Amino acid sequence: MISVIVIGRNEGARLDRCLTSVEKALWQMPHEIIYVDSGSTDNSLDIARAHSVRCLLVNDPSPTAGLGRAIGAEAARYEWCLFLDGDMELDPLFPRYALEKGNAAHADAVTGVRHDLYYRGSELIGENKNYYDCTTPRQAPEFGGALMIRRQALLDVGGWSPDTVACEEEELHSRLADKKILVLEIPDPMIRHTDCVTENRSLLTVLFNRRQLGQGEAFRCAMARQTAPAYIRFHKMTFLFFLLDWIALFLLIFLRPWGIPFGCMIEMLQVGYYLGRNHPRRFVSQKLFFPYFILGLFTYHVRDRSARDVSKEVAT
DSSP, X not given: OEEEEEEESSOTHHHHHHHHHHHHHHTTSOEEEEEEESOOSSSHHHHHHHTTOEEEEEOOSSOOHHHHHHHHHHHOOSSEEEEEETTEEEOTTHHXXXXXXXXXXXXXXXXXXXXXXXXXXXXXXXXXXXXXXOOSOEEOSOOOSOEEEEHHHHHHTTOOOSSOSSOHHHXXXXXXXXXXXXXXXXXXXXXXXXXXXXXXOOHHHHHSOGGGGHHHHHHHHHHHHTOHHHHHHHTHHHHHHXXXXXXXXXXXXXXXXXXXXXXXXXXXXXXXXXXXXXXXXXXXXXXXXXXXHHHHHHHXXXXXOOEEEOTTOOOO
């Protein structure tokens, strides 16, 4: 009934908790668990083998989350695929609720409430009990790495994109939306997600992060699939503001001095838009989108889709 695909790299004890939570949630249902490892140097593979799950090791030297999920989906055998990251714990009731409510709503994909826990070392420093603010069943406006989807629906839209360092969820979502495939979000607990906050994470490391290249690389993935128009429609406001940023830049550089107030007015309109929707931080994200989207178009490259089954290998 359900193929669970867990991806991870150096998750250690978090992976043990993840796999244990999956086993507890699905012990009464037909299921399989596939763990896709992206080159762990800790004991993650040994932990997965101890749970008697199928273990696949990605061959590409620069793996992505999308690559791991694509490899797992290719190996899956059951009607539904449930994707999790190795630092997530599955709620024991979610699979049953997802099947019941998903079938009732004729949905081909279901997601639920994500509970984030933020740790610095062993100290809990914060949490967000409802990351996407879901309080009623709805068509999911967005989803992360935790998603339950019919395997056939996933295959019908071309599966996960393996070749983007980030934003693979948004790129897949744009194709699902374009094909009118319902992604149902239910107000039931789905996962607890552990986020380890590093001691040396500064503003600079947040701003200059390779994952910022994801939007450009995801767009190149969409171009390769000939689904770029669907991606633009799905992110229409982001691309509208991207165009306006180019206009503002042109005014500030080439039409001084009178172009300066018009360029500033364009930026203030964007600030007002995000403030009106209570998302001021997205204005900063939009400004970062401007350079990183362009860079991401050039950093995109195709990954090796192969993997090795290491389920029975013994650690040396």
